[in-house]
Amino acid sequence: MQQNNHVVVIGNGIAGITLAQRLRAHSDCRITVISAEAPTHFSRPALMYVYMGHMRYQDIIPYPDWYYEEQKIEQLQDSVESVDFETKTLKLQRSQPITYDQLVLATGSSAVYYNWPGLQLKGVQALISLQDLELMQQTTKGIKQTVIVGGGLIGIEMAEMLQSKGINVTILVRENLYWRSNLPEQEAKLVTKHILDCGIELQLQDELAEILGDETGKVRAVKTKSGKEIPCQFVGIATGVKPCIDFIKPTGIETDKGVLINHYFETSIKNVYAIGDCAQFKDPAPGEPALEQLWYTGRQHGESLAAILTGNREPYTRGPWFNSAKFLNIEYQTYGFVPRNWDEQHYSSLYWEHPVKTKAMRLLYERESGKLMGVNLLGIRFRHDLCHYWLKENYTIHQVMEQLPAVNFDSEFFQRYEPELLKQYYQQFPEKQAPVKQHSWWNLRQRLSLFAETPDNC
Numbered sequence: 001m002q003q004n005n006h007v008v009v010i011g012n013g014i015a016g017i018t019l020a021q022r023l024r025a026h027s028d029c030r031i032t033v034i035s036a037e038a039p040t041h042f043s044r045p046a047l048m049y050v051y052m053g054h055m056r057y058q059d060i061i062p063y064p065d066w067y068y069e070e071q072k073i074e075q076l077q078d079s080v081e082s083v084d085f086e087t088k089t090l091k092l093q094r095s096q097p098i099t100y101d102q103l104v105l106a107t108g109s110s111a112v113y114y115n116w117p118g119l120q121l122k123g124v125q126a127l128i129s130l131q132d133l134e135l136m137q138q139t140t141k142g143i144k145q146t147v148i149v150g151g152g153l154i155g156i157e158m159a160e161m162l163q164s165k166g167i168n169v170t171i172l173v174r175e176n177l178y179w180r181s182n183l184p185e186q187e188a189k190l191v192t193k194h195i196l197d198c199g200i201e202l203q204l205q206d207e208l209a210e211i212l213g214d215e216t217g218k219v220r221a222v223k224t225k226s227g228k229e230i231p232c233q234f235v236g237i238a239t240g241v242k243p244c245i246d247f248i249k250p251t252g253i254e255t256d257k258g259v260l261i262n263h264y265f266e267t268s269i270k271n272v273y274a275i276g277d278c279a280q281f282k283d284p285a286p287g288e289p290a291l292e293q294l295w296y297t298g299r300q301h302g303e304s305l306a307a308i309l310t311g312n313r314e315p316y317t318r319g320p321w322f323n324s325a326k327f328l329n330i331e332y333q334t335y336g337f338v339p340r341n342w343d344e345q346h347y348s349s350l351y352w353e354h355p356v357k358t359k360a361m362r363l364l365y366e367r368e369s370g371k372l373m374g375v376n377l378l379g380i381r382f383r384h385d386l387c388h389y390w391l392k393e394n395y396t397i398h399q400v401m402e403q404l405p406a407v408n409f410d411s412e413f414f415q416r417y418e419p420e421l422l423k424q425y426y427q428q429f430p431e432k433q434a435p436v437k438q439h440s441w442w443n444l445r446q447r448l449s450l451f452a453e454t455p456d457n458c
Helices: 014-026 042-052 067-073 129-139 153-163 185-197 295-309 385-390 397-406 416-426 441-449
Strands: 006-010 030-035 071-079 082-083 091-092 102-103 110-111 145-149 168-173 199-203 208-212 217-223 230-231 234-237 240-245 257-263 272-274 277-281 322-327 331-338 348-353 361-368 372-379
Touching: 006 014, 006 277, 014 067, 014 071, 014 295, 042 129, 042 153, 067 071, 071 385, 091 217, 102 372, 110 199, 129 416, 145 153, 145 230, 153 208, 153 234, 153 322, 185 199, 185 322, 185 348, 185 361, 217 234, 257 272, 322 385, 331 385, 348 416, 361 416, 385 397
Parallel strands: 006 030, 006 102, 030 071, 102 272, 145 168, 145 234, 168 199, 257 277
Antiparallel strands: 082 091, 110 240, 208 217, 217 230, 322 331, 331 372, 348 361, 361 372
């Protein structure tokens, strides 16, 4: 890339800022990062800890101002009102128009709202942006009761945040168990019980019908489709996210739910690219989602596009699926393919759950070949690099069992539960009762060192 090229990135989240950093490491081009949300990049997953008082806002800013000056990455806090692809010009809300040679859309996600009566009331909001956090800090001061609409990962984060302030929380969930839309039934039952044990009320198999307000325009209650009226002074909307692309749609760029791209992040407009939550692959690989709206995939998008722009034109390949989250006190990790339901004729699984503690492990595999398809973990952490290696190298469940002693992330200080999973394995495969071959740790580390770099545990 030539030194006089100007790369403009709209969005300073993990995708946009990773792109800028990697681009600067391999190019002297001019880089400008524009964001209306915040003057500089911050850790979005840590917003909840700012609300809870565990961290300050300045604590979640990973890079000081001098870093961007030293790296010659220009930062501009402003809103992009329109884009002219013919003249390669961005019209900004407050600043002078800016031109580009390459434009990268990294605009992230916005909350999904449905047409419920009462959405305009004070005390109704989602939690996506820094501005959402600031509004939530203001509107939840001194309140006693809240209702969260939606049973996903954002919903449980909001519940933990509000409960930390001594506020009573009720969550409306359409399914019969929490996050049953994503989790297998046994994991969903474990998570649901844990949420209830932590004092959060779940209104299962019910949905929001209307938000009711008082004479001052503030929330006073919600009414559900079952006819229940639940008093509250705050309603958290956690019904999903969508690509933030409204400002770009009138330009004629090809869009669907997100900005449509190929596996080089190229859009339908020359020299315009899209990465992160706002990007949608036109031809995703079999079994892979068209929208990859995760922290680690955003980072991978930024890394891959930087390589492409600096001459290493290789198509993006995500590798095995990974996600991590928390259900209050339960850490959750998932690797590969573990759907909510599966065809029992083609797939089977090893599942172990602690009889008392909130801990569980599941390994899903193909019945005929034994090929490992995915791993679910609740309350137990495995080594990310080894799980990724198993899936990337198409390990069978039998090969995984040979390496099971090496996978525990906390083996030195925490109780190990892998032997329990091994017992489950022997019950399903009695012919394997002879002691499994255990690879030495150093031998395994050498094998992993030959494997390509994998995403860090986020």
